[in-house]
Amino acid sequence: MSRMWTALMLEAADAEAKKMSRQRMLLQRLKNRERLLQKIPEWQFRAHYRLNKEEFHSLCDELRHNTSLKGSKTTSLELKVLTALNFYAMGSYQKGVANEVHMNQKSVSRCIREVTKALNEISNKWIQFPQTSTQRTKIKQGFYTKFNFPGVIGAIDCTHVAIVRPAADVLCFYNRKGFHSLNVQMVTVVTLKGATL
Structure with a gap:
């Protein structure tokens, strides 16, 4: 009985260690993405996302404070916005965007859906037909x-x-x-x- 208990404990410890390792790996990947964002030249950033970096950060602040859009452990709010902006700007398939931002297509789809919903929440502030x-x-x-x-x-x-x-x-x-x-x-x-x- 004690051998079986020991084996179960070792298995549980191994599973916990793998989980912690996965979390560390995801956090490291997130930090690497943020460092890469800082290194992209302004002209290249504008070509890929159709905004300059200052406008991008302003948009992220607006979305963070005035919508339901939130980041997660694996995908920051900024990365979600970049992913959606890349998709909007390139008018491409989600799979192509996924390759560029190193995500799977399902994650890209989720980012696009969440950011689009958040942009719709604040659209009346920015999109108005002249009334007078x-x-x-x-x-x-x-x-x-x-x-x-x-x-x-x-x-x-x-x-x-x-x-x-x-x-x-x-x-x-x-x-x-x-x-x-x-x-x-x-x-x-x-x-x-x-x-x-």
Whole structure:
């Protein structure tokens, strides 16, 4: 009986040691990612995430203090935001983003879902259609001054967001660039604080 008890105790101790080792490894990986973020040149950071580092940190602070988005033991809030920004900026598959940030696709999907939900929680603060004629006039003047384009209060653009080949209506989703996608259209009105047209 005592041999079986000893074997069970050794097995439990071994399992605990493996768990602690995994936690240390995950924490080290998180620290390495944060060090790598600091080393990325500003131009490269902007190319990958479409924000500069100062704007990125400001966004993270906003999300941390005004939304339900939180970091975890293995994935900091900053890494979640970077992962989602990379996906938004590149318009690529999640697997490609996963390779770049050294995560599995399921984790990338979770990051994108959580960050998108958090951004939606604060979107009204940043995305507003001009409500008054004074606001619309100011935007029209800005577009005219900068681009010599009269009567504009916003801009519209489209992009192809890559998707996995659908099972049905394949040709409806095959675009001129040679891959399957959804054509997403956005309307933008420039009303951000301090923004210049």
